[in-house]
Amino acid sequence: KQEVTQIPAALSVPEGENLVLNCSFTDSAIYNLQWFRQDPGKGLTSLLLIQSSQREQTSGRLNASLDKSSGRSTLYIAASQPGDSATYLCAVPPSWGKLQFGAGTQVVVTP
Protein backbone atom coordinates (compact mmCIF):
# COMPACT_ATOMS: atom_id res chain seq x y z
CA LYS A 1 0.00 0.00 0.00
CA GLN A 2 1.36 3.39 -1.00
CA GLU A 3 2.09 5.77 1.88
CA VAL A 4 2.83 9.43 1.16
CA THR A 5 4.47 11.66 3.77
CA GLN A 6 5.10 15.39 3.65
CA ILE A 7 7.63 17.14 5.84
CA PRO A 8 7.46 19.65 7.38
CA ALA A 9 3.79 19.90 8.29
CA ALA A 10 4.10 23.67 8.56
CA LEU A 11 6.64 26.25 7.49
CA SER A 12 6.94 29.99 8.04
CA VAL A 13 9.50 32.07 6.16
CA PRO A 14 10.11 35.77 5.53
CA GLU A 15 9.40 37.11 2.08
CA GLY A 16 12.23 36.55 -0.38
CA GLU A 17 13.51 33.30 1.10
CA ASN A 18 13.42 30.10 -0.92
CA LEU A 19 10.97 27.40 0.10
CA VAL A 20 11.83 23.68 0.15
CA LEU A 21 8.95 21.24 0.56
CA ASN A 22 9.48 17.49 0.80
CA CYS A 23 7.33 14.55 -0.25
CA SER A 24 8.25 10.90 0.28
CA PHE A 25 6.47 7.77 -0.90
CA THR A 26 6.93 4.10 -0.07
CA ASP A 27 6.19 2.38 -3.39
CA SER A 28 8.46 3.48 -6.24
CA ALA A 29 6.14 1.96 -8.89
CA ILE A 30 4.48 5.29 -9.58
CA TYR A 31 2.93 6.55 -12.78
CA ASN A 32 3.74 10.18 -12.05
CA LEU A 33 3.77 12.65 -9.15
CA GLN A 34 1.73 15.80 -8.95
CA TRP A 35 2.09 18.87 -6.74
CA PHE A 36 -0.98 20.91 -5.81
CA ARG A 37 -1.69 24.14 -4.00
CA GLN A 38 -4.78 24.66 -1.83
CA ASP A 39 -5.90 28.05 -0.57
CA PRO A 40 -8.21 28.15 2.49
CA GLY A 41 -11.76 27.14 1.60
CA LYS A 42 -10.84 26.43 -2.02
CA GLY A 43 -10.25 23.45 -4.26
CA LEU A 44 -6.84 22.19 -5.34
CA THR A 45 -4.83 23.87 -8.09
CA SER A 46 -2.36 21.77 -10.03
CA LEU A 47 1.15 23.25 -9.93
CA LEU A 48 3.44 20.68 -11.53
CA LEU A 49 3.26 17.13 -12.77
CA ILE A 50 6.42 15.02 -13.06
CA GLN A 51 6.20 11.89 -15.15
CA SER A 52 7.89 8.80 -13.73
CA SER A 53 10.57 8.99 -16.46
CA GLN A 54 11.49 12.58 -15.59
CA ARG A 55 13.83 13.85 -12.88
CA GLU A 56 12.55 17.39 -12.66
CA GLN A 57 9.97 19.83 -13.93
CA THR A 58 9.98 23.63 -13.84
CA SER A 59 7.32 26.30 -14.07
CA GLY A 60 8.31 29.89 -13.36
CA ARG A 61 9.60 30.14 -9.78
CA LEU A 62 8.64 26.52 -9.11
CA ASN A 63 10.91 23.54 -9.59
CA ALA A 64 10.08 19.97 -8.62
CA SER A 65 12.50 17.07 -8.57
CA LEU A 66 11.77 13.37 -8.50
CA ASP A 67 13.99 10.53 -7.28
CA LYS A 68 12.02 7.33 -7.68
CA SER A 69 14.75 5.08 -6.32
CA SER A 70 14.74 6.86 -2.98
CA GLY A 71 11.00 7.57 -3.03
CA ARG A 72 11.31 11.33 -2.79
CA SER A 73 10.18 14.50 -4.49
CA THR A 74 11.09 18.06 -3.55
CA LEU A 75 9.26 21.23 -4.49
CA TYR A 76 11.38 24.37 -4.55
CA ILE A 77 9.78 27.81 -4.66
CA ALA A 78 12.27 30.57 -5.34
CA ALA A 79 12.06 34.08 -3.88
CA SER A 80 8.88 33.45 -1.90
CA GLN A 81 6.08 36.02 -1.82
CA PRO A 82 3.16 36.49 0.61
CA GLY A 83 0.89 35.22 -2.17
CA ASP A 84 2.65 31.86 -1.95
CA SER A 85 1.02 31.30 1.45
CA ALA A 86 -1.13 28.18 1.09
CA THR A 87 -1.11 24.46 1.77
CA TYR A 88 0.96 22.42 -0.66
CA LEU A 89 0.10 18.78 -1.33
CA CYS A 90 1.77 16.05 -3.31
CA ALA A 91 -0.16 13.17 -4.83
CA VAL A 92 0.91 9.88 -6.33
CA PRO A 93 -1.32 7.75 -8.53
CA PRO A 94 -0.51 4.14 -9.38
CA SER A 95 -1.09 3.04 -12.97
CA TRP A 96 -4.74 2.52 -12.05
CA GLY A 97 -6.44 3.80 -8.99
CA LYS A 98 -6.96 6.64 -6.60
CA LEU A 99 -4.62 9.56 -6.09
CA GLN A 100 -2.77 8.99 -2.83
CA PHE A 101 -2.19 12.31 -1.06
CA GLY A 102 0.20 13.44 1.59
CA ALA A 103 -1.18 15.46 4.52
CA GLY A 104 0.28 18.65 3.10
CA THR A 105 2.68 21.39 4.17
CA GLN A 106 1.09 24.63 5.37
CA VAL A 107 3.23 27.56 4.24
CA VAL A 108 3.14 31.11 5.58
CA VAL A 109 5.27 33.77 3.93
CA THR A 110 5.52 36.90 6.07
CA PRO A 111 6.02 40.34 4.47
Added chain:
Amino acid sequence: GAGVSQSPSNKVTEKGKDVELRCDPISGHTALYWYRQRLGQGLEFLIYFQGNSAPDKSGLPSDRFSAERTGESVSTLTIQRTQQEDSAVYLCASSSRTGGISEAFFGQGTRLTVV
Protein backbone atom coordinates in the same frame (compact mmCIF):
# COMPACT_ATOMS: atom_id res chain seq x y z
CA GLY B 1 -16.10 22.89 -20.29
CA ALA B 2 -12.72 24.36 -19.49
CA GLY B 3 -12.46 22.83 -16.05
CA VAL B 4 -14.13 20.53 -13.55
CA SER B 5 -17.44 21.97 -12.47
CA GLN B 6 -19.22 21.11 -9.22
CA SER B 7 -22.69 22.06 -8.11
CA PRO B 8 -24.02 23.35 -5.89
CA SER B 9 -21.09 25.32 -4.48
CA ASN B 10 -22.77 25.45 -1.09
CA LYS B 11 -25.51 23.30 0.41
CA VAL B 12 -27.16 23.59 3.81
CA THR B 13 -29.43 20.71 4.70
CA GLU B 14 -31.28 19.45 7.73
CA LYS B 15 -30.12 16.33 9.49
CA GLY B 16 -31.86 13.27 8.04
CA LYS B 17 -32.43 14.72 4.56
CA ASP B 18 -30.87 13.30 1.39
CA VAL B 19 -28.50 15.38 -0.75
CA GLU B 20 -27.10 15.04 -4.26
CA LEU B 21 -23.81 16.57 -5.30
CA ARG B 22 -22.91 16.87 -8.96
CA CYS B 23 -19.59 16.80 -10.78
CA ASP B 24 -19.04 17.68 -14.45
CA PRO B 25 -15.56 16.43 -15.42
CA ILE B 26 -13.37 17.85 -18.16
CA SER B 27 -14.60 16.54 -21.50
CA GLY B 28 -12.78 13.37 -22.51
CA HIS B 29 -11.41 12.58 -19.06
CA THR B 30 -11.89 8.91 -18.34
CA ALA B 31 -11.06 8.99 -14.64
CA LEU B 32 -13.14 10.72 -11.99
CA TYR B 33 -12.47 10.94 -8.25
CA TRP B 34 -14.46 12.07 -5.22
CA TYR B 35 -12.75 13.22 -2.04
CA ARG B 36 -14.01 14.64 1.23
CA GLN B 37 -12.23 17.26 3.32
CA ARG B 38 -13.44 18.07 6.81
CA LEU B 39 -12.52 21.43 8.29
CA GLY B 40 -8.80 21.59 9.02
CA GLN B 41 -8.27 18.00 7.85
CA GLY B 42 -6.62 16.31 4.89
CA LEU B 43 -8.22 14.78 1.82
CA GLU B 44 -10.22 11.60 2.40
CA PHE B 45 -10.70 9.35 -0.63
CA LEU B 46 -14.30 8.32 -1.32
CA ILE B 47 -14.64 6.71 -4.75
CA TYR B 48 -12.83 6.40 -8.11
CA PHE B 49 -14.29 5.77 -11.58
CA GLN B 50 -12.16 4.73 -14.57
CA GLY B 51 -14.00 4.46 -17.87
CA ASN B 52 -16.37 1.51 -17.88
CA SER B 53 -14.43 -0.46 -15.25
CA ALA B 54 -15.99 -1.28 -11.90
CA PRO B 55 -15.46 1.72 -9.59
CA ASP B 56 -13.22 1.61 -6.52
CA LYS B 57 -15.71 2.26 -3.73
CA SER B 58 -13.33 1.38 -0.91
CA GLY B 59 -13.42 4.88 0.59
CA LEU B 60 -17.17 5.27 0.99
CA PRO B 61 -17.65 5.64 4.78
CA SER B 62 -21.07 3.97 5.05
CA ASP B 63 -23.94 2.61 2.99
CA ARG B 64 -25.57 6.04 3.23
CA PHE B 65 -23.06 7.15 0.58
CA SER B 66 -23.35 6.18 -3.07
CA ALA B 67 -22.09 7.54 -6.38
CA GLU B 68 -22.91 7.01 -10.01
CA ARG B 69 -21.27 7.83 -13.27
CA THR B 70 -22.48 6.89 -16.72
CA GLY B 71 -19.59 6.38 -19.13
CA GLU B 72 -17.28 9.37 -19.12
CA SER B 73 -19.92 11.93 -18.23
CA VAL B 74 -21.36 13.56 -15.15
CA SER B 75 -21.09 11.93 -11.72
CA THR B 76 -23.50 12.28 -8.82
CA LEU B 77 -22.60 11.65 -5.18
CA THR B 78 -25.64 10.94 -3.03
CA ILE B 79 -25.72 11.05 0.75
CA GLN B 80 -28.84 9.64 2.35
CA ARG B 81 -30.11 10.51 5.82
CA THR B 82 -27.40 13.11 6.33
CA GLN B 83 -25.66 13.39 9.69
CA GLN B 84 -23.76 16.31 11.20
CA GLU B 85 -20.47 14.45 10.73
CA ASP B 86 -21.12 14.56 6.95
CA SER B 87 -20.46 18.31 7.03
CA ALA B 88 -17.38 18.86 4.86
CA VAL B 89 -16.19 20.08 1.50
CA TYR B 90 -16.70 17.44 -1.19
CA LEU B 91 -14.13 17.66 -3.96
CA CYS B 92 -14.27 16.09 -7.40
CA ALA B 93 -11.36 15.63 -9.80
CA SER B 94 -10.90 14.19 -13.27
CA SER B 95 -7.93 13.03 -15.30
CA SER B 96 -7.10 11.42 -18.61
CA ARG B 97 -4.23 9.18 -19.76
CA THR B 98 -3.26 11.12 -22.85
CA GLY B 99 0.21 10.60 -24.28
CA GLY B 100 1.32 8.86 -21.11
CA ILE B 101 0.45 11.88 -18.99
CA SER B 102 -2.20 11.67 -16.28
CA GLU B 103 -2.74 15.08 -14.73
CA ALA B 104 -5.64 15.47 -12.32
CA PHE B 105 -7.71 18.63 -12.13
CA PHE B 106 -10.02 19.51 -9.25
CA GLY B 107 -13.27 21.40 -9.05
CA GLN B 108 -13.86 24.10 -6.47
CA GLY B 109 -15.86 21.75 -4.29
CA THR B 110 -19.28 21.65 -2.68
CA ARG B 111 -19.41 22.84 0.91
CA LEU B 112 -22.02 20.74 2.70
CA THR B 113 -23.36 21.88 6.06
CA VAL B 114 -25.74 19.61 7.96
CA VAL B 115 -27.72 21.42 10.65
